[in-house]
Amino acid sequence: MDLAHAPSPPRGSHVPVGLRAPFSGWAWREFLYLFLSLPIASLLFAYAVAVIATGAGLLITFLGIVVLAGGLAGCRALGVVERGRARALLGLEVAEPAPVRAAKPGPLGWIGAVLKSGVSWRHLLYCLFHFPWALFSFVLATVFWSVGWALLSYPLWRWTFPAYLGVPGIQVWGDHDGHGFYLASPGEIGGVSALGLLMVLAGPWLVHGLTQVDRVMVRGLLGPSALAGRVSELESDRGVMVDTAAADLRRIERELHDGAQARLTSLARDLELAKEKLAREKSAHAPEAAARVVDEAHGEVKVALRELRALARGIHPAILTDRGLGPALSALAARCTVPVAASVDLPIRPAAAIEALAYVTVSELLENVSRHARATRATVDVWRAADRIVLRVTDDGQGGATTDAGGRLAGLAGRLGSVDGLLVVDSPDGGPTSVSAELPWRGR
Template sequence: MDTAYAPQPRGSRVPVGLRAPFSGRTWREFLYLFLSLPLAIMMFTYAMVVTTAGAGLLITFLGIPVLAGGLAGARALGTLERARARALLRLDVADPEPVRPSKPTLMGWVGAVLKSGVSWRHLLYSLLHFPWALFSFIFSVTFWTLGWGLLTYPLWRWTFPAYLGHSGIQLWGDGIGHGAYLDTPAETALTSGAGLLLVLAGPWVIHGLTQVDRIMVHGLLGPSSLAARVSQLESDRGVVVDTAAADLQRIERDLHDGAQARLVALAMDLGLAREKLAEDPEAAAKMVDEAHGEVKIALQELRDLARGIHPAILTDRGLGPALSALSARCTVPVTVTVDLDHRPAPAIEGTAYFTASELLQNVSRHARATSATLDVWHTADRIMLLVTDNGRGGAHTAAGSGLAGLAERLDAVDGLLVVESPAGGPTCITAELPWRG
């Protein structure tokens, strides 16, 4: 939602308050208010006709399909209003969920439309928007035109003596030639100054009026909160599934390229050692000794892989000791502080651990830091995790970055990732997760 005027361009000496009356946003919003009245009249008339016609025909069978058709028309008009809000108010409102009839028949469609809360909200918008559109149209047009008219008064004051027979704008008169007129240079300047004040205030007045329209469009013409939540959960589920698939592929690749390949080579070496055992015991013993070393390396790789899936210390001792062990493997000295009175749910505990693991890996690989801190605490119904470093900064959550993927994974469990990393550092990254103890 566009809630503020564009920042002052670099090098511009004109304050934003003086530029606002000429900004594109101001005139787009004024055009929106100007067009609202004729469209609101059309929508209000339509809503009244279909409502009264449908209600009047309810004593017959025709009332139900007439009312359903009217609701469908209201949804079509709502599509027009959303498009107008996107174009002029820069309000990005998602389209509501479509009508899904339980049966692919006319009566199934009629029933689905009548049971759709979205359809009734569109009809309610058509009824409620008319009085507000009438008020905002009159107020904005009067305020805006009066301001510009008074500001430019010195340019058109000559029309009064030329065509109206008096010297300027009349403040009062008795109808017999006596009255007060704004005609002296000082009065003309004051009138123009008053117009300037109205013109400067106009963008903020217009913006305030359109805020009500934004609320109405978003609340009545957008998807319901339940539908939006369902859509978000579906998106989050997709992220979780994709992440799980990527983790499985990583584990498979690590096993294939690491421990599995080493164990295959180990089996071949042991086979050769067995063949040489009778004819060259010393060579066979040397090969067995080398195989023993390979076994140790393979076991270490398997331990590292298991730790990457879910470390045993996390299950056995909890988040504090697990994070201390994790920070000990970081190439940068890390100070760890964990303040948890009890353990969260295993899923949240695991997510917090792997979030800290990825953030510390970023510190090791990219930050060029000499020190870092890791703080974890419990507040209300959230678990907070803060990683800071004194590195070069510049971390971001732009698409394609590792932090962007981490933010998506946290969002999938109702979490949040906040990155503060100005160029030159320091970097502070806060991860917030729901506490499910």
């Protein structure tokens, strides 16, 4: 049973949630939802049957199509009411389905769009199918909870039986001769109250279980379709990918501008000075001075080349293309400022895009370890689990890593999410830190 909508006990409360449930606001709101469902569902059912009967009866004329389209539009309007009721009483947030979009302007285009809309027909199905369930849940919840409260309070109203009916209590069985068994002794009264207490305590959870079906119906029939939700998710992911790619390009441009480009500019200036010195000075010491300038320029060239190679390795190293993820991560671990033990256990190489994203993920995590963790050692483990590739980077540093907005891990989490991946960070203050990432497995 899903208890996600049952609130946890407030801090400082020593009363178990099971004992407080009959008096909790969420329990009575859910009971009110079931209580209102029967009259509302009856109206929706009658409306749906009238729409179908009238529309089908008039289909021999064009008027039947108009009636059916108008009826479906009315079902969508009733769906707005039902989503609002579920939101207010069940705490269920269901997104609004996509509105009707006519391919052609005018009334005929709108009628065609309504009739071809799967959302409209699902609203009609809700109006039809919710009625029998509302009837069942109303009767069960009302009878169970009302009988429970009645039995629990039996000692308070048992006096009405001898006072007005001439019998000592509730009759369990009897015959026409006046013989029977009545619940009248103290032990029997206590047993009835105990049974009532159990029913009262179980009532909220029974109601909660019944409302789970209502939640499924509202979410499945009155919300966006799974396909529409997936399309929306993919559109969002595409935006994340575009933003991530733009951020990567800006980072590359910044690193080139501030690093390699600046050094190459300095190199060009030094070489220009050397050329001018050689042209200007004809003394015996000119070649030695020029040699020193050229030697310094040569050092700058080597530094610039190292930075360019590091930048290229950070984007997509040649060893990853040639030899795969294991050797590439071993080389990456060897360059880390913290001792890293890397282990890769993959039966075959994944798709190139997944392999590259896995490499970038480990690269960024190790960079965080080097810059921020203050760790003395780290480990990298990569393996395949069913249809996922799992990466785990751990370190013994100071902890405190988060995926809060604006950080590097937040950007990495968004990048992984764009391919149905996942990033989980476990980094308490004081450490250690364990960051796990999952990517969909796609073989070459």
